[in-house]
Amino acid sequence: MDNPILWTLISVQVFMGAFDTLVHHEGTERLAWRASQKKELRLHGVRNLFYAVIFLCFGWSEPRGVFTAVLTAILFLEVAITLWDFVEEDLTRRLPGSERINHTLLALNYGAILAQAAPYLWSWAFMSTALVPVSYGWWSVMATVSAVGVGMFGVRDLLAAARTDRLGRGDAAKLVADLRPRQHVLVTGGTGFIGRRLVQSLVAGGHYVTVLARNTKRIDTLTHPVRVIASLDQIDEIERLDAIINLAGEPVANWFWTARKRARIIESRVETTEALHALIRRLQNKPECLINGSAIGWYGLRGNETLTETSEAEPAFVHDVCQAWERAAIKVAQSGVRVVILRIGLVLGVDGGMLSRLLTPFEFCGGGILGTGRQWMSWIELDDMIRVIAFALARQDVNGVVNATAPEPVRNIEFTQSLSQALQRPARLRFPGWLIAGGLGEMGRETMLSGQRVLPMRLQKLGFAFVYPRLTSALCAMTGRKHVEFERSNQKTSSEGRTVAD
Template sequence: MTDLIWTLLFVQVAVGAFDTVYHHEFTERLAWRPAQARELRLHGVRNLVYAVIFVALGWSRPQGAAAIALIALMVGELAVTLWDFVEEDRTRKLPASERIVHTLLTLNYGVVLALLVPQLLKWATLPTKITPAYNGPWSGVCAVAALGVVASGLRDLAAAGRARRIILSDPALLAEALQGRRAILVTGGTGFIGERLVAALVGAGHEVTVLTRDRAHAAGLPAPIRIVTALDQIADDARLDAIINLAGEPISDGLWTGAKRRRILRSRLRTTRQVIKLIERLRTRPAVLVSGSAIGWYGLRGDEALDETGDGRDCFSRTLCVRWELAAQPAAALGVRLVTLRIGLVLAAEGGPLPRMLTPFELGLGGPFGAGRHWMSWIHRDDLVRLIVHAIATPELNGPVNGTAPEPVRNEAFAAALGRALGRPAFLPAPAAPLRLAFGAFADELLLSGQRVLPAAALSAGFRFRYPDLDQALAAIVGRMTPPTAPSPSRATPLEARTN
């Protein structure tokens, strides 16, 4: 074979490896998305086919029927790839970079076929046999590529099998506390929390309006819903029984540069102020506004146990949350019951902080951040959705409400629990100094420090968690247990947790 063919094969390997690592593992995290089971199976089959092709080309000279079989295998790989493209477009929204990479891979593979098939057809005229061959450094490249695609293919097939065990509970069950048919506005309804919340409310038969800047972002939401791109599209005489305000720039998807901090703050204040203006002009005002906040409101407090009566300590997270909550306060003066939900670390495989941890922990490379002694106040996403619904349905619930499970854990305990859930060791710490160097204040506030927050208000208002225990929550998320259909009794009250 010519150096041009070898070079194009190397390009195929390099670009394919980038696509797998950057898109499939770290951006889209396909291995932990149950809806992508068929796509994962296609990836697995395609990678194993690639392994055979790399070994055959790098270490042998196929002749006769063997050459014909190799041609058929390469054409079959193209058919699998086209099927994969259809499946991807059907089940998920591909980022622009992934579409570009797929286009480059397809074009390059087409050129490889055009150059290689004539050579294989010549070999096909010879007596059938497979002669061992060494092609210098290119044989080494093919061996490494074959090992890589075998590992990736087996991982994808295993992930596809695991997807059958990752069962999301019926979202309608998450909204069973809210009786009757309510008209509810959700801002941030296309986000990680909002998407599950909207599915729960729609599944329970409520009339849901979703605010989103781009209608295309709401394409995956269940029907029937009403979509608005601005709150002024809601008429003054519209009926809204409740408003849930979750909109805001993601806080943990990039460095906290000055521009990023301004976007984080402005996005929350802008939407919250628009919600207040909507309430002011509605002829019949909603009974309740559940407005987002976060446990960052308390600042960095070490080992101190904190309920809703706790004070705060200044840092960026606290400044953000204080201003966010203050922006929602006029609702109370307008006669609307205001619940400010101070949300902790929300756990689910589809988003939040957990997906970034799953792959390294699954590979046995996980461990605590820094010394691992700081607290992590977490909540399963389904429990958070249920808590939001509970806040709407409970007139006595007012003011700040901590959206955290009743049993916060230290970071080292969290790492150990995730390792147990995945059946992997979790002893490789991420040193504090490199994290601070890479992420700055973001690392200090969200990776190396935390708060020990207790949901006193929620428990006092009769809320019961389905996932009060971290091991139980993680086991359900990774498919090691069936999600419960009824709440579990919380094992410790806030007072008991403080004394343990």
């Protein structure tokens, strides 16, 4: 089957399949960590294993007789599975436009492959049954690499499908159980990582939710029924809002901080907060509370210092962002509204944020320590974050700055070890600080190689109870691993991890 056209088509299929898997399935959609995609993951797993067989067979052999019939059956079973997969995807999730286009091109290209391969399969089918070894040089090598790749993802997808039943988050309504019934809450940033879970919890709790969403493409990710507005001008002055939760802002930990990017990061937060202030001033019935986002970056880069709400700040761009945002929020208090500023740590969940970007590399043994590994990571589990927001809304004695972090921050080396154990994968790589700083600039230095050791002093004094105060139990719940098994394996290396980190 020394046919350059056929091998070119196969190469194109490999490239588009890899793009679909890495960019869509692993990147934007994170299918392996979505409890709703069990059937789709199974279909992907079986199809990928079929692809592994097809690539190896075409790359190193001429299947004849019965073997031809088996290979032909696999080729057409792949078509049937793909059609089934298309139906399943349409029923369970909204596909981005790029994924639909890619699927169409994959289907057309696969048809061309079958058309090119058909004459060879026809002639081989009438020969004596045998698996004749062949080699097509680098084409065979490419086929082998492709087979290994799709085979690994096929096995992983089948394992991921088996764990989906353990990824359920439970009753979202319980996260906001302390709120008075039937509150009308305005949420900005509602289509973001924290915002989606917050909206889901409020809706499940029977509250009326209005979401300010300027990016209409992400509206379908919200739990309904919700009211979606594109501008605060759509809120009439006679409307009654019980509370406002402001989480909107340009992502910070994204690529280089150019001058234009820095300006957008700050302006997106300040302008939205100032617009909310203008809304509050014109409302006839003022909301009782504004919960405004901020971040522990307010404290700057502080090394090993233990930081509470009373600690001072050090210069850094992350501090500049938070300071500008908090100043805009504090002005709202002049309108007689209770203002709570949440300095949020690293929010952990498989649905988004930092952790979701680490899952695929760690699952394929590509995880490792960043820089020295000694930088502190002050974190909070996603549902605990929602509980903190609800706690701040419900308690009228909560105002001012509140650190929204778990009570036990960890160093990067401890985080790496814990995630490695939760996923049952080794994480022996090290990513030098010079490489991160060189590749990502100041963003890498401030958000990945530096950190803050922040404690939630005010929350603890007010009696807030964290469900996940320790990283081990949080990662256990998020990854669907049994807690007892996790703690047992964690104890074997905890003393070594502390020795290195201290």
